[in-house]
Amino acid sequence: MYGKGRIIPALILFLGLMTAPMWFKSGDVSKLPKPEKPKDYTECVAPTQFMRTAHMQLLNEWRDDILREGGSRTGKTANGTEYVRSLQNGCMKCHSDKKKFCDDCHNYASVKPYCWDCHLQPKEAM
Amino acid sequence: MRILSPFIAVLALIAVALVAAQVPGGQALMGIILPYLAFALFLGGVVYRVVQWAKSPVPFRIPTTCGQANSLPWIKQNKIDCPSTKLGVIARMILEVALFRSLFRNTKAEMYEGPKLVYGSSKFLWLFALLFHYSFLVIVLRHMRLFMDPVPGFVAALEFGDGFLQIGSPVFYQTDALFLGAIAFLFLRRIFLANIRYISLPADYFPLLLIFGIALTGILMRTVFRVDVVAIKQLTHGLATFSPAIAGQIGSIFFIHIFLVCTLLIYFPYSKLMHMAGVFMSPTRNMINNSRMVRHINPWNDPNIKPHSYAAYEDEFREFMKESGIPVEKE
Numbered sequence: 001m002y003g004k005g006r007i008i009p010a011l012i013l014f015l016g017l018m019t020a021p022m023w024f025k026s027g028d029v030s031k032l033p034k035p036e037k038p039k040d041y042t043e044c045v046a047p048t049q050f051m052r053t054a055h056m057q058l059l060n061e062w063r064d065d066i067l068r069e070g071g072s073r074t075g076k077t078a079n080g081t082e083y084v085r086s087l088q089n090g091c092m093k094c095h096s097d098k099k100k101f102c103d104d105c106h107n108y109a110s111v112k113p114y115c116w117d118c119h120l121q122p123k124e125a126m
Numbered sequence: 127m128r129i130l131s132p133f134i135a136v137l138a139l140i141a142v143a144l145v146a147a148q149v150p151g152g153q154a155l156m157g158i159i160l161p162y163l164a165f166a167l168f169l170g171g172v173v174y175r176v177v178q179w180a181k182s183p184v185p186f187r188i189p190t191t192c193g194q195a196n197s198l199p200w201i202k203q204n205k206i207d208c209p210s211t212k213l214g215v216i217a218r219m220i221l222e223v224a225l226f227r228s229l230f231r232n233t234k235a236e237m238y239e240g241p242k243l244v245y246g247s248s249k250f251l252w253l254f255a256l257l258f259h260y261s262f263l264v265i266v267l268r269h270m271r272l273f274m275d276p277v278p279g280f281v282a283a284l285e286f287g288d289g290f291l292q293i294g295s296p297v298f299y300q301t302d303a304l305f306l307g308a309i310a311f312l313f314l315r316r317i318f319l320a321n322i323r324y325i326s327l328p329a330d331y332f333p334l335l336l337i338f339g340i341a342l343t344g345i346l347m348r349t350v351f352r353v354d355v356v357a358i359k360q361l362t363h364g365l366a367t368f369s370p371a372i373a374g375q376i377g378s379i380f381f382i383h384i385f386l387v388c389t390l391l392i393y394f395p396y397s398k399l400m401h402m403a404g405v406f407m408s409p410t411r412n413m414i415n416n417s418r419m420v421r422h423i424n425p426w427n428d429p430n431i432k433p434h435s436y437a438a439y440e441d442e443f444r445e446f447m448k449e450s451g452i453p454v455e456k457e
Contacts (some may be wrong), residue, residue: 001177001180001181002180002181002182002183002184003180004180007176007177007180010406011173011176011177014172014173014403015169015173018169019169020270021270021273021274021366022366022367022368024274028275029360029363029364029367029369031275032356032360033356049354049375052354052356052374053352053353053354053355053377054352056295056296057295057296057352059295060294060295105355105356108275108356108359109271109272109355109356109359110271110277110281110282110285111296111355112282112285112286113295114292114295114297
């Protein structure tokens with residue numbers, strides 16, 4: 001092998017960079033987010049799996065519908081329960097603790113939603 | 127047709143992933159076993175190829191000279207395009223690796239009435255290649271949020287900058303659009319330019335289509351077929367810490383995405399994609415053009431064979447040469 005002095009360190013650097021998540025502060029796997037569910041309410045506006053994957057799209061739809069298209073503020077769940085289509089007055093009514101509900105997963109997945117650029121953050125989280 | 131077989135191959139890969147995601151045990155196979163296998167093959171393959179290259183001797187100075195070589199003192203040397211020092215080579219390599227300098231020199235030849243051949247500068251390949259590679263880098267680095275916990279600051283900063291326009295929720299990343307656009311350009315140029323189409327092989331189309339498939343499934347996963355990111359991070363973070371587990375419901379689109387990525391990783395070391403390491407190893411770029419200053423001796427020359435100059439040759443055979451009537455320099 002020629003140029004060992006340069007090639008071997010370069011290969012070690014390559015392997016080190018590629019495996020970085022395996023050795024660099026990869027953290028504890030068992031430390032999973034556990035968003036706190038509201039105690040007084042059992043039903044959400046949509047099924048859990050949908051809310052888990054697509055709540056941000058739902059919020060976006062609400063915003064576009066209500067603020068831009070003049071849509072209704074009230075919605076109905078599949079069971080017929082009425083709810084307010086609003087982040088602060090709807091979602092946060094049941095999921096009142098932003099830190100324990102929103103931030104738990106968002107921090108885990110490194111997501112910084114821009115909801116709070118406009119909306120006031122709930123007091124206990126400030 | 128040379129474009130049809132790679133296209134069918136990519137479609138077949140997607141179909142395999144789609145079916146395997148439904149079969150019991152298929153998710154563990156594609157989500158846990160295959161990524162480890164692919165990653166090991168990728169790392170091992172790259173190291174193997176580099177070592178094989180390093181074993182090949184390069185006995186001659188063969189740098190491409192793209193400018194004036196070091197010559198007489200009043201002739202200005204092009205120190206980067208024809209480097210005669212180590213520093214010049216380092217500058218040349220950095221510019222080549224980071225800014226694709228050789229593509230910047232890309233030209234096109236066109237035939238006009240006459241017939242008249244006209245050469246012109248063509249910077250689009252350079253521009254889109256640069257966009258493609260840097261977008262890919264940003265996208266790979268952004269994915270580190272799924273493999274590390276806590277997420278490093280620079281990844282969060284990249285995500286913020288990339289989603290700066292705040293289009294939709296979850297925000298659309300600008301690099302995704304740039305990336306798709308750049309792949310589309312690199313692909314369409316192989317179809318619409320007759321001379322490029324002539325030299326394009328399935329091995330040229332396949333990686334482009336495969337990477338396009340990866341990008342598209344990734345974007346669809348983010349915008350249309352939403353998946354549970356927490357369940358995915360649990361799996362991917364588990365992969366990085368050697369304790370993977372598939373929990374919760376993960377959509378089929380994720381398995382298509384990861385299957386295509388694994389295919390890319392496995393395919394990588396055995397294909398043209400090895401230019402990633404090859405660019406550092408190419409003797410036409412990384413050698414100093416000093417063959418007029420330094421004597422380079424072929425490493426495999428037999429030391430028992432001594433240099434034999436013409437003068438010595440003539441001394442040895444003078445009488446025979448004279449007898450045959452061959453002119454000699456010294457009587």
